[in-house]
Amino acid sequence: MMELEQQFNTEEACLEYLSKIRWPEGFRCMRCGHDKAWVTKENLHFCIRCHFKNSVLVGTIFQDTKKPLRLWFRAIWQLTTQKYGANALGLQRVLGLGSYRTAWTWLHKLRRAMVRPGRDRLSSTVQVDEIYIGGEKPGKRGRGAAGKALVVVMVELKEGKAGRIRLKRVADASGPSLEGAVKEGVEPGSIVQTDGWEGYGGLSELGYVHEVIRKEAAIGKNLLPKVNRVVALLKRWLLGTYQGRVESSYLDYYLDEFTFRFNRRMSASRGKLFYRLIQQAVAIEPLLPKGIHHEFVK
């Protein structure tokens, strides 16, 4: 934390860092592609060919922010270095933000940034199973269960252990829903291991090598082994960070955050996570959440 404060003690230092990440091979004008610019007093890159004022913040989650970047950087540090991440109330407190709403909005923008645009799909061998989140009892497969979200869990096997994951919320456990999730998350040609649920019956036709490694097809319990391990961690994490109170409409954000953390859990350096998240934050469009959700207030 002290290192962070020292390295990013001015707005200029933060902007310079963002510029390096946004233009790793040196400045490029967003309008004409020219590579020479003056940096103005307002920290804009003034293209000497077309005179366009390039802002490093345009098109990133920092666009139009009224708060100092130093504060944003601290928020990202909090989010990437805490084992269980950060919740809005905690972040508001640590950063001394005046409003809960700001903390909440920032967290959701950052969670969105955790999903890398155009990220790779899983490959080689992948275990796929589904769970319900938000309910106590396992529901019946193939039907919607009230108040529960159905999530497809995809786990890549790496030397017999759980490698990268993808989580995808689906409407139901029908063939089209499950196949859609697998197509989005797994590279064709990969081995896909499932249980005997008929919803997975069409995977071979989609170009996957389908292996049924368990005959039963009961949802939410008796999960495939690697999926089971991931789900245990996911549930513990939701409980630890959000007291298990996750509103269904925001579940996707939490799933993204968990995926980001899980896929980088072996990363030795916390600084690398920080860098990664900033890198992704400058690569996406800003998003304004529609409502406000109180994680703690019922």
Ligand SMILES: [Zn+2]
């Ligand atoms: Zn230009």
